Amino acid sequence: MAKITLVEAINLALAHELAHDPAVVLLGEDIGPNGGVFRSTVGLQERFGEDRVLDTPLAESMIAGLAIGMAAMGLKPVAEIQFSGFIYPTVDQMINHAGRLRTRTRGRLSVPMVLRTPSGAGIHAPEHHSESNEALFAHMPGVRVVTPSSPRRAYGLLLAAIRDPDPVVFFEPTRLYRLHKQEVEDDGEALPLDTCFVLREGRDITLVSWGAMIHETLEAARVLAETGVEAEVIDLATLSPIDYETILESVARTGRLVVVHEAPRTAGLGGEILAEVAERAGYDLAAPPIRVTGYDVVTPLFKLEHEFMPSVNRIVAAARRVLEG
């Protein structure tokens, strides 16, 4: 089996669903002949035709709104927003309609759509191309939020997102698009959307992260191991709704918790996880838990992006503080 990158795994999952489910339709800007600005839809229009892979006019609110209408009428639209910095016009459609149509119609109508978007900093991209805004969507009831951190999880989670009967916002970490290769079997096996993934087991401290930051978090765990500290690393993967059971079970063993994310700290998901753990397992904690996050600032242009993003050093330092506390 050939090893493929995360972006190739996305392409593989899209092709799989297009081939196996006639209800699946892709739409977005530049996803047709151009194959997407990151090449995630390359070859798909050629292979499946212009009625399955649609280049749209340039309007994000339109894309989300169309997807809702298509989904409610029985299609499974997979819409691409070219960069997460351009996703904001979809917010009205996602919060006011995608997330509530099932509730308001008591299940008469539903919205099985996926909104895919590249996200995060670290690739020297221009203005608005480096945003991490998953918390915005995690705050929307009725909307699932998912982000993969490896080619295999990208394939399995995207299949699950497309098959899920409810709206899913799927953040693809641009920094990981081509960073690693992995063998991915095109077996159509979806991964569950309701569990975290334990990437590394450890008894001393629990590190929770997702998306591109998994990379730094695993590296921090390796550095900690050099001094005999065994960190457990959990990839949250499904950012809403969150599988707290896996996190609580881990914290019950380690008694120590650090959450790492690239998005700004205030009202970020790290605060949410710390609060839930404090409420449900506060007495399991041997020390106050800590967040390592982006700062509460406008995502800087790329000359300062590495000063903005949590570094391995910051994660290691935070872990040591929790271990000493």
Add this chain to the structure above:
Amino acid sequence: MPSIVAHFDVPLVRCLDAEGRVVGDLPPLASDTETLRTIFRAMLRVRLFDTKAVALQRTGQLGTYASCLGHEALHVGIGSALRPEDAFFPTYREYGTQLWRGVKMSEILLFWGGDERGSAFAEQPHDFPWAVPIGTQTLHASGAALAFRLRHEARVALAIIGDGGTSQGDFYEALNAAGVWSLPAVFVVANNRWAISVPLAKQTAAQTLAQKAIAAGLPGVQVDGNDLLAVRSVLDDAIERARRGHGATLVEALTYRLSDHTTADDARRYRSKEEVDRAWAEEPLVRLRRFLTERGLWTEAEEKRWTERCQEEIEEAVRAYLATGKPSPADMFDYTFATLPVGLAAQRAEALAAVEAAPHG
């Protein structure tokens, strides 16, 4: 038979053809030889700057860059038509306008080099910085025009937007607001036929983009955007109309994106070489050069001298850009609010300490 209750026309204005021959009424500017020469020099200057910026990106000295190749008549036309007190709302490739209005070459390079100081514009007080989210700037222009109206200032707000941008709701909202309040605004659509890989035919079923003005109660005019004289003729009228309080105009300028969308794009994936070759035959510098040369207003020797002067200026700007040190991490925090909140001050200290502890990550 139903009666016709409304009827509309969309004029197309051209002055020079691709060879520089006169094909329409010439505006007064055509006989203002000194200004015309200044404008042509500015068009050459931005072409040379643009070429250098692409080369810098190709050699790893600049981030992704959006070229303005082919848009020089339109961009310099806008720059030269506006007054300094007017306000300009760009997208991301109107260097010809910006350079005319005081933005420095080194600032443009800093922006695309990932440095926010590029938008600080030392010598341009009120123009907006680059708007990368497609369409949003048109509303800012309407808002600025509303401010000018409410304060009885004889100023004009001009926004530019691409053909792709006309698909955004913001664009229609901006036109509508400008119509409702009869705002001193001008909206220019740079119809360069492509929105990255999406051709105009997939963007709209409308016959022209100029007619999108009509539903907002504004006049819409099409102009050959590669014809500097036509661009100025149409813009001078639209700006004058706005300044006199007679309301906004939508100008659709027909041009062509001769470059890739940005340096991160490869247009060969989606458009033919033949199409691009045809567009080169229409490019804006050739026809104005001919027009000037044939009237004895421009010579090859002059062009050579001017090119050398521009190259020196550009090299100087590149040196200034490359010599600009990395911004301080404190900059991320210091312009977030007018005064730094306590909590953010703590994060600022944390960030500086993190950099101190590990200067290289």
